[in-house]
């Protein structure tokens with residue numbers, strides 16, 4: 001397990017999280033992930049995470065009216081950088097938290113390149129099955 005440090009582009013918000021990039025990351029074809037160019041690393045323990053600076057500048061992406069899932073996407077209100085998602089959903093095994101790979105700071109390029117990526121078919125609410133097409137993601 002690695003203690004990762006992450007932050008937004010302007011540096012106002014920072015966090016740390018325990019995870020392991022080599023155990024897998026996720027991209028997805030749902031509307032949210034497509035528009036946000038989302039790429040995340042699920043945390044094995046959602047509680048091994050803390051905001052170390054700038055919590056007062058965080059905001060949540062507004063929810064779609066038809067979305068019933070307990071899921072929250074956090075970003076910096078100064079610079080717009082998306083940093084993590086958390087929630088509680090049976091589909092994801094209960095309480096979960098996943099950090100945006102792009103917001104991690106102490107990661108060598110080779111580690112990013114080598115991180116396995118699973119492309120999920122979230123567009124069909126089928127997150128554990130591969131997306132049929134990924135070239136546009």
Ligand SMILES: [Zn+2]
Nearest residue numbers: 008010076079
């Ligand atoms: Zn910022």
